[in-house]
Structures are given as C-alpha cells and as structure tokens.
Amino acid sequence: MLPHPARPPLRPALVSVLLLGALGAACDDGPPDELAQRALESGVEPTPEVEPEGPEYFKVVAPGALPAINCAEKQDTGYVKGDPFAITVVTVDGKPVEVDTANAYYAMQQAAAADGVGIAIVSGFRTMAKQQELYNCYINCNCNNCNLAAKPGYSNHQSGHALDLNTGVSSVKKWLENHADEWGFARTVPKEDWHYEWWGGGPPQDGPCGIPLFAGDPEGQSFPSQEAPPILLEVGETRSGWLELENVGKASWGPTTMLATSPDEPSPLADASWPAPTRAARVESPTASGEVGRFNLVIRGNEPGSFVQHFSLVNEGEDQISWFAEDTLALNVLVVEPAPPEESTSSTSTGTGDGTGETAGETAGETAGETAGETAGETAGENTTSDGSTSADTTESADASTAGATGEGLDDGDEAGCGCVVDRGPRPWSELSLLAMLVLIGGRRRRLG
Ligand SMILES: [Zn+2]
Structure with a gap:
C-alpha cells in the first residue's frame, strides 16, 4: 500500500528519523494537479528526475504483449516528503513497482495494447x-550525465507513484497524452514527457497483483458437500439453503454481487426466485471488505436426472464483470419423478398375498419400472421361491445382482412396489442401487401415509 491524498498510509512508518535537510532545499511534492499547476506558474520543476538515457526510452514493445508482471511481493521502504513508510513492491517489465501502481499500469497497458500501442x-x-546515487551524480557531476535528480526521500519514484515510460516511441507518447488520464495517470513534470504518476483514479484497479478488487473466502454453507450423498428432489420440489463468504477483496459487495452458475450457463436447478437462470442469488445485504456476506439459495428439481451444479461469485459492475470465488459451491442433486397418486399403489398390491416370492417379485417388477423393477423382481423372486417356477426369465443383465440385492430388502412384507418410474437410462451400479433404494423409500413412505 502506498500513501494516497485521500488515504493515509496503511502501515506505520518503519523509520522515524531521517536527516535529509543537509542535502538541499526541500522540493514541494503533492498531488499531480497541484504540482503541475505550481510548476507551470513558477517555471521550476517541482520534482526533477533523471533524464532518460539509453535505449529503454525508445524501446518498441509488441502492442499485443501483456506486461510482464511478477506478483511476488517484496517489502521495501518508500518515502513521501522525506517521511519513510513500508511499501509493497512487485516486478513489472523487469522493474520494481509499487503494487497498486502496478495494477493501475497493468490496466492502462492493456488498453493501449488494444489500440496497437x-x-x-x-x-x-x-x-x-x-x-x-543519482542525486550524488547530479551534485558532483561525475556520473549519469550530471542529470538533475530529486533530493533523496523526495522523488515520487520513491513514493511508489511515479513511472517513467518509453515515450521515446512516438506512438506511446501520443497515446499517453490522449488517454493516460482515463486510467488515473498524469504527467507532473512539464519537461519530462516520460514521467507519469498515479495517485488513484481511473477504472477499478483489478490488476493481477496484491489484494484483488473482488475476492471471497468460504465461511460456511448449509448444503451437503459434493462428496456427500446427493440431495434428493422430486420434480417440482425445492430446497433452500445458504452460503457465506468473507469479503477479502478491496471492493464492497452489493446488489450486483451474485452467486452464479459455473460455467455461466442456465442451470437445470434454477428456481423462480433466481435473478436469472444463470444467477442464483444476490448477496443478502451490502458487505464491506472484511465482512461476511450471505447468499440465500433455492434450488428446484425441474426435470429428472442427476446433476452436479457448480457456483462461483460474480460482480456485474458498470465498467467490468468480475468473476471470483471460483467454484465456491458444488451441489450434487438427484431429481426424480414425484410419487404417483394412491390408487396406483393399491392396484399393484392386489397380488395373491400368499407370501411367495412370485408375488413380491412380480409386484416389484411391475411397479418399479423396467430397469430396476425387472431385475429387482427377478432376483427377489429367485431368492424367495424354492421351486423356481416363476423367475424363469433371465438374468442377462449384470445389474440384476445389484438391484436384486437391494430389492431383497423390499421383501420384508407384502407390498414392495411403489410405482415410481425413475430414469430408465443405463446407470452405473451405484446409481442403480440408489434408485432401487428410492423405490423402497417411496413404498414405505406411502404405506405410512
Ligand atoms: Zn520519473
């Protein structure tokens, strides 16, 4: 963090005493407008810098190239008006740059690249x-071409706000003259067309380094984890829950901050309460940095099937859309057809009731649907019929044993079938047994009712 006109330094000064007075008269320093105005009036450079030398000022960079940013942070000591403070520095284009200035530059550099610059x-x-070192060169005129340099502690390069750019390239010089202010950068030294300073401003600084604009850390949720058994919903049924995250970014969350499907596609679990089929919920209330935000979510079973739905957070600002807290929630949901009316049950339970495997098997077979039902029926029949007269049909499907094992459990009474017809598609074993369990649950539930 660096000091800012509207924001004091976040960290206390590391060093309390600095003896700079002997080095020369103090240069004025301050926000760019004030500086530039004063400089224009007086004709004196308020913060003289090193005059550009060497090929870097004329370095032509491929317009499409992103700035080479290494976000590894290094702590150093910055200075404003001779006062030291802790500064966080990253590396951009091979140069140390204060982290917030780096993010602002990143945004501007990308915009210029889009314009071919x-x-x-x-x-x-x-x-x-x-x-x-530079100042000594200036004072002693024995190095650096005797170029003017600000008194140590008083250069805005030491404050972290200043960047010298490759304005030896005419297209760069021109672009910056026309657009730098849109990105919060301003020239502050009249005679130095390469010297730009950033003191805040421009679009939200959402560069890759430091604390991001939008970020969230999971705090808790009411839904079962993705690894847990699936959430069971009948078609038309809904389930409510919540998700909480701490806002660990710089920006506050508001109505534009939403829980969204990931990928950004309409969800088969969308409920009418959702802002959109891809936007599941807005943050419950405004959430400042450091606070915990809550998202109340309702999912709905709209069609039978097995679904894993991932969610991320998104902030849809006017200037930009920011995705964050990627895949912060994943729901594993199984949606089944609702249980049929009571009549269908009684019709299927009018078996002989003689307690044979035939009855149990046939009933389960008739009602539980072809896949689960047949196999459950066959196996149940086989297992319980000693004379083998019924379960004649085959067991050509490997699924049979699985379903049968589960189906056996049905056979604790007379009425096993439930009439549920669940998804008939081929299923892996585990899912099939789950379906058979559903059959069982459905049957029991109805009996109780
Ligand atoms: Zn400079």
Missing part, C-alpha cells in the same frame, strides 16, 4: 540507495 516501464520504484 506497446507501453513499457523504464523506471519504477526507487530505493533510497538508488535515489542517493
């Missing part, structure tokens, strides 16, 4: 040692 950083953050 390749900006690169020539000089970014400077340590006290570097500025001292």
